[in-house]
Amino acid sequence: MTIHKEGRTLLFVSLIILAGIIWAADYSLHQHELLRNIIIAIGALFYILFLQFFRSPVFEIKRDENLVLAPADGKVVVIEETEETEYLKSKRRQISIFMSPINVHVNRMPVGGSISYFKYHPGKYLVAWHPKSSTENERTTVVAKMKNGNEILFRQIAGALARRIKWYVKEGQSLQQGEEFGFIKFGSRVDIFLPLDAKIKVAIGEITKGGRTVIAELA
Numbered sequence: 001m002t003i004h005k006e007g008r009t010l011l012f013v014s015l016i017i018l019a020g021i022i023w024a025a026d027y028s029l030h031q032h033e034l035l036r037n038i039i040i041a042i043g044a045l046f047y048i049l050f051l052q053f054f055r056s057p058v059f060e061i062k063r064d065e066n067l068v069l070a071p072a073d074g075k076v077v078v079i080e081e082t083e084e085t086e087y088l089k090s091k092r093r094q095i096s097i098f099m100s101p102i103n104v105h106v107n108r109m110p111v112g113g114s115i116s117y118f119k120y121h122p123g124k125y126l127v128a129w130h131p132k133s134s135t136e137n138e139r140t141t142v143v144a145k146m147k148n149g150n151e152i153l154f155r156q157i158a159g160a161l162a163r164r165i166k167w168y169v170k171e172g173q174s175l176q177q178g179e180e181f182g183f184i185k186f187g188s189r190v191d192i193f194l195p196l197d198a199k200i201k202v203a204i205g206e207i208t209k210g211g212r213t214v215i216a217e218l219a
Contacts, residue, residue: 004056004106006166006183014050018043049101053186056106061178061211063112065146068198068216069178070208071110071154072190074099076215079204084193087117087143088153092193093200095215097208105184108211109144110192111152112177115169117143123158140167142181150218152194159188178211195219 003011021043029036061069078096099105123138138158145151156165164185175181184190194200197219202208208215 002056004054011050014047018047063177066218067214068110070210070213070215071192072097072099072107072210073103074208076202076204076206086141091196093196093198094191094193096189096191098189101186106180106210107156107182109175109177109179109181111144111146113144113146114174115171116145118169118171140165142169154192156182156184157189
């Protein structure tokens with residue numbers, strides 16, 4: 001387990017603040033031991049929460065061109081047929097994964113390929129499970145074109161708390177399956193749009209692991 005680069009500066013600053021809180025509590029409240037210990041415990045708890053927000057597990061990625069890997073840790077909240085209107089402009093099978101604040105926030109390529117389309121959309125910060133969050137919230141749209149010509153579209157979507165979307169891709173760039181393509185600070189969701197004939201391998205409510213859980217098999 002490592003700490004993701006998106007959190008290193010914040011964690012360093014937070015550690016300095018925590019040290020200041022401990023020093024101040026120890027200096028000012030030495031005659032009120034219970035209150036001092038409560039303040040120190042709360043400060044330490046917040047720092048531990050920040051640590052787990054930015055953890056980045058290290059693991060072996062088993063790549064397979066016929067399989068689609070989960071782009072994020074979280075819970076499957078949507079599996080439905082829908083019309084993708086931004087780029088593919090066709091009916092697709094949508095899978096949405098909700099990322100809670102306790103999940104790993106690294107976003108990974110569900111398939112390998114070259115980035116044929118990328119766009120950042122400013123927008124609202126509706127709660128991630130709101131039906132309109134996929135089209136009205138701040139989001140990115142990424143399309144990966146596989147070697148066989150299939151194009152898979154996926155989106156990072158900000159939520160009520162997650163207002164920091166980071167992406168590491170641009171059009172024309174090639175990435176391998178499971179490689180990092182972005183990061184969403186403090187949660188939200190990722191949508192992925194698959195061909196209608198894709199065989200779905202997950203169910204509503206199932207917990208996924210980014211880069212490890214197989215969510216679909218391509219025909």
